[in-house]
Amino acid sequence: MPLPPQDYRPEAALLELGDTFYDAVRPADFPETTLRFRNDRAAGDVGLGTLSDAEWIRHFGRFDPLPGTLPAPLALRYHGHQFRVYNPDIGDGRGFSFAQLRERDGRLLELGTKGSGRTPWSRFGDGRLTLKGGVREVLASEMLEALGVPTSRSLSLIETGEALERGDEPSPTRSAVLVRMSHGHIRIGTFQRLAYERDEDGMRRLVGYVLRNLYGEDSDDPVRLLDLVTTRAATLAGRYMAAGFVHGVLNSDNINVTGESFDYGPWRFVPTWDPAFVAAYFDHAGLYAFGRQPEAIHWDVMQLASSLRLIAESDPMIAVLDTFGDRYQRAVCDAILWRLGVTPKEDAADRALVQAIERALRTSGIGVDRFFFDAFGGALPQDETWAEARAAIIGYAPRKARDHAYWRGEPCAMLIDEVEAIWSAIAEDDDWRPFHGKVAAIRAMGAALA
Known part of the structure; x- marks a missing residue:
């Protein structure tokens, strides 16, 4: 270099x-x-x-x-x-x-x-x-x-x-x-190893390292770390749902304490809003199904708290864990309204709107990507299934105009058939054009949404 x-x-x-x-x-x-x-x-x-x-x-x-x-x-x-x-x-x-x-x-x-x-x-x-x-x-x-x-x-x-x-x-x-x-x-599993080995000095060193280097805080307080990770994890869960994404393997060694999704194996995007949709063929019980991802991530954060008991009292950590549901609800509302292209108002109204949208998505069977593409800016479908959501969205302002070239085309999706087609072109003909074309299309969508 x-x-x-x-x-x-x-x-x-x-x-x-x-x-x-x-x-x-x-x-x-x-x-x-x-x-x-x-x-x-x-x-x-x-x-x-x-x-x-x-x-x-x-x-x-x-x-x-x-x-x-x-x-x-x-x-x-x-x-x-x-x-x-x-x-x-x-x-x-x-x-x-x-x-x-x-x-x-x-x-x-x-x-x-x-x-x-x-x-x-x-x-x-x-x-x-x-x-x-x-x-x-x-x-x-x-x-x-x-x-x-x-x-x-x-x-x-x-x-x-x-x-x-x-x-x-x-x-x-x-x-x-x-x-x-x-x-x-650094994963939740990194902390679990130290708890398993009863390594108190290592646990304190790791807590300080994460707070200083990954959160920018001059602290070594394990409860503060749990609080920060809980917010990031709840945010990740909410963003997964708004994206219609199923990670597939939300084990505690796959949950990063910075709240970033990573390590993509059997992932899928849902074609319709189906809470039971499973990505991994080996997830026979549906533990990590689309609709169970917030529960799974919350459970993993509980394992972090359990590990931190090596150096912290239980009661303040239980108090933090009890806030996960509220943090998740705020996160999923913000994420769905962001993808819908409207500006949030206040908790009760936002929650009512998001719940109405989720019910209509489940009932209608409309494609998730199609819905968010057509509805960006707040224009919900006109059929009776969407009457409750249309009433709830009155007064919401668009957060961004539909003036990007992306909105003049078709929604960018990433369903399994297209993923397989992109791979087939590479495997059969060493043709990388569909792959690079898809990356360009995804980035155009990102620019339109940003």
């Missing part, structure tokens, strides 16, 4: 935690490195947008260290509840934290990988990522960013030239390594 640009601000805050929190690892030595996606918009926020393609591949396919930041890749240690069953034998099994950087507004960002090779936590896995999985993660993160969901951003996708065997897709299949950017990869 040549002389870094002025807005390149490296950090190595993660080292403050000490080597009981992670393992230094070596990245895989891939037979090929073919650049398939580079997110220059995200890279520009941390001074990496000027990298040549060759430099990009060297850093994000071969993992030469970026100057001034982490000297070696670090696989983080954590535990977690997986479908409500506690598992102490997990950690970064096919990824690592690679670098930390400051974005333009000063917030700490971290570059993490997926598919970068085996680590001490790989268990029986090969540490690799399928190219299809990488394509799906780019599409999910781009779509969620456009729809206002706090999410990791896919920075880079590089095809790596290996043939992978997988039981849930045709094999052998192509391989890739993904780099994602987020405000940190």
